[in-house]
Amino acid sequence: MISSVLSQHMTRSYTRRKLTYRAMYALLALASLIAIIPLLSIFGYVLTRSLPGLNLAFFTHLPQPIGETNGGMANSILGTLSLILIASMIGVPWGVGVGLFLSEYPPGKLSSVVRFSADLLTSVPSIIIGLFIYTLVVIPMRRFSLLAGGIALGIIMIPTVARSTEELLKRVPMHVREAGLALGLPRWKVILRIVLLGHSRAIATGIILAIARVSGETAPLLFTSFNNQFWQRGIDQPASSLPVQIYTYAISPYEDWHQQAWAGALILVLLVFFMNLVTRYILSPRGSRK
Amino acid sequence: MNPNSILEVKDLHAWFGSIEVVKGISMVALEHTVTAMIGPSGCGKSTFIRCLNRLHEESPGARATGQVLLENRDIYEKKVDPVSIRRRVGMVFQKPNPFPSMSIFDNVVAGLRLAGVRRSSTLKEIVEHSLQAAALWDEVKDKLHALGTSLSGGQQQRLCIARALAVEPKVLLMDEPTSALDPISTGKIEELLTELRKKVTVIIVTHNMQQAARISDQTAFFLSGELIEFGETSQVFTAPKKEQTERYITGRFG
Ligand SMILES: Nc1ncnc2c1ncn2[C@@H]1O[C@H](COP(=O)(O)OP(=O)(O)O)[C@@H](O)[C@H]1O
Ligand SMILES: [Mg+2]
Numbered sequence: 001m002i003s004s005v006l007s008q009h010m011t012r013s014y015t016r017r018k019l020t021y022r023a024m025y026a027l028l029a030l031a032s033l034i035a036i037i038p039l040l041s042i043f044g045y046v047l048t049r050s051l052p053g054l055n056l057a058f059f060t061h062l063p064q065p066i067g068e069t070n071g072g073m074a075n076s077i078l079g080t081l082s083l084i085l086i087a088s089m090i091g092v093p094w095g096v097g098v099g100l101f102l103s104e105y106p107p108g109k110l111s112s113v114v115r116f117s118a119d120l121l122t123s124v125p126s127i128i129i130g131l132f133i134y135t136l137v138v139i140p141m142r143r144f145s146l147l148a149g150g151i152a153l154g155i156i157m158i159p160t161v162a163r164s165t166e167e168l169l170k171r172v173p174m175h176v177r178e179a180g181l182a183l184g185l186p187r188w189k190v191i192l193r194i195v196l197l198g199h200s201r202a203i204a205t206g207i208i209l210a211i212a213r214v215s216g217e218t219a220p221l222l223f224t225s226f227n228n229q230f231w232q233r234g235i236d237q238p239a240s241s242l243p244v245q246i247y248t249y250a251i252s253p254y255e256d257w258h259q260q261a262w263a264g265a266l267i268l269v270l271l272v273f274f275m276n277l278v279t280r281y282i283l284s285p286r287g288s289r290k
Numbered sequence: 291m292n293p294n295s296i297l298e299v300k301d302l303h304a305w306f307g308s309i310e311v312v313k314g315i316s317m318v319a320l321e322h323t324v325t326a327m328i329g330p331s332g333c334g335k336s337t338f339i340r341c342l343n344r345l346h347e348e349s350p351g352a353r354a355t356g357q358v359l360l361e362n363r364d365i366y367e368k369k370v371d372p373v374s375i376r377r378r379v380g381m382v383f384q385k386p387n388p389f390p391s392m393s394i395f396d397n398v399v400a401g402l403r404l405a406g407v408r409r410s411s412t413l414k415e416i417v418e419h420s421l422q423a424a425a426l427w428d429e430v431k432d433k434l435h436a437l438g439t440s441l442s443g444g445q446q447q448r449l450c451i452a453r454a455l456a457v458e459p460k461v462l463l464m465d466e467p468t469s470a471l472d473p474i475s476t477g478k479i480e481e482l483l484t485e486l487r488k489k490v491t492v493i494i495v496t497h498n499m500q501q502a503a504r505i506s507d508q509t510a511f512f513l514s515g516e517l518i519e520f521g522e523t524s525q526v527f528t529a530p531k532k533e534q535t536e537r538y539i540t541g542r543f544g
Binding site: 106172173175176178179180181182183184185186187189193194197198199200201 | 343345348350373374375376377378380381383384385387389390391392400401404405450453454457
């Protein structure tokens with residue numbers, strides 16, 4: 001008796017559950033589709049606006065005075081790559097080091113202070129970091145420089161790299177470390193050669209995402225590396241970069257410059273896309289690549 | 291002192307914070323023997339064997355006192371470097387734990403390579419030798435460069451045994467090495483233990499009473515951090531001296 005009532009009830013509720021499941025699935029799928037519309041339309045719009053301005057000169061020539069043709073952003077492309085290099089030289093070892101400290105050493109007062117500061121630093125607007133480097137590097141050196149810009153971007157990278165490294169290493173089971181210790185290896189070797197190297201792909205993913213993030217930063221560069229219309233003459237000289245050059249051209253009144261700004265925007269977007277693709281495919285672990 | 295004693299434990303105590311989980315253990319293991327440690331979960335077997343290679347102290351808040359004589363030298367003496375002890379006392383864990391992103395080959399030689407051994411002919415020789423000792427060679431000899439983690443659970447565990455053997459320890463500690471494995475893999479590991487004992491002295495924690503009876507020379511029965519009974523395996527299983535031992539091995543415990 002009871003069992004038949006129960007089974008009737010189950011059948012009814014099963015049908016309802018299936019319906020709810022389908023409805024929810026459709027709703028969420030729709031929401032997800034809508035969420036990628038901005039991405040697609042940004043890319044499509046940038047592409048259509050920039051194509052007319054793209055030619056070889058864009059990649060090989062310096063910016064030209066208004067009225068002259070054949071201007072390019074070669075120096076800005078190179079400048080952005082140099083900034084990324086300097087930023088990574090600062091942000092990667094420093095960030096990974098902080099991540100190691102947070103995950104591999106016994107938790108204490110210091111580590112909670114460091115973790116809290118890292119989270120705080122992540123949420124500090126990047127323009128503030130630029131101001132900070134302005135007072136710390138630009139004023140004493142008495143000029144804007146590639147170095148100052150690189151340092152600003154490097155500092156922005158530190159907390160992101162640190163936290164992603166920490167989160168990753170925390171997921172490595174304790175017994176893997178113990179297996180290393182049990183082989184008679186000192187702790188630092190276990191950490192560097194087994195734990196860190198063993199997960200270098202995943203850590204690199206976090207690093208590349210951090211790099212991709214900073215490569216589009218504009219605000220902190222405005223008063224650190226500033227801008228420059230010529231080839232870079234030294235690390236202590238003002239440097240051009242794609243974001244700042246795009247900004248400069250975009251707010252100018254000249255149609256020709258607007259065209260170039262769009263082309264620069266496309267290169268910047270492609271650079272970030274490319275870095276994301278690299279993390280996804282080239283760095284995916286052997287065997288698990290789909 | 292017995293001339294063949296390789297490991298002698300005297301009044302060993304171990305704590306996690308203020309909680310004492312190993313309460314004054316003394317026992318001796320002779321060379322080329324297998325000693326089984328049995329006892330209910332949480333009675334301190336793992337903690338005890340982790341004291342034998344000084345791994346216990348790596349846990350936060352953990353400490354130990356007492357003496358552990360390895361070839362007649364106390365490994366808890368002040369001057370002794372725990373790292374050097376772990377090279378002579380290897381360990382295999384409950385969960386197979388090959389090193390991530392390392393090939394089978396690299397896993398086996400990890401201990402040597404990271405200690406500075408570089409000669410590739412030496413390493414190759416040791417890989418073959420260790421994998422053979424762990425009864426894994428035939429199964430993997432054609433894919434030494436596949437990831438260690440790509441093997442089956444039972445193979446992974448034998449890889450871990452090979453990795454531990456590659457640094458030529460005197461003593462091999464095994465903490466429930468088969469409890470995560472299927473019966474066939476378990477059988478393979480039990481089988482290889484009878485070969486292993488010719489090279490190393492084995493101390494194995496096991497939950498499986500039949501396993502202890504099959505593979506060990508002596509058996510130690512632990513209860514709440516104390517060593518209740520320690521003797522020849524055949525004696526412990528057929529004529530236990532303590533009532534608690536008898537109740538445990540006949541399954542009438544608690
Ligand atoms: N890392 C740890 N911190 C605190 N207590 C622990 C820790 N590991 C084990 N213990 C405690 O120590 C006791 C002994 O544990 P363990 O040696 O693992 O027992 P067994 O291996 O016999 O199951 C248990 O009561 C357990 O809860
Ligand atoms: Mg245990």
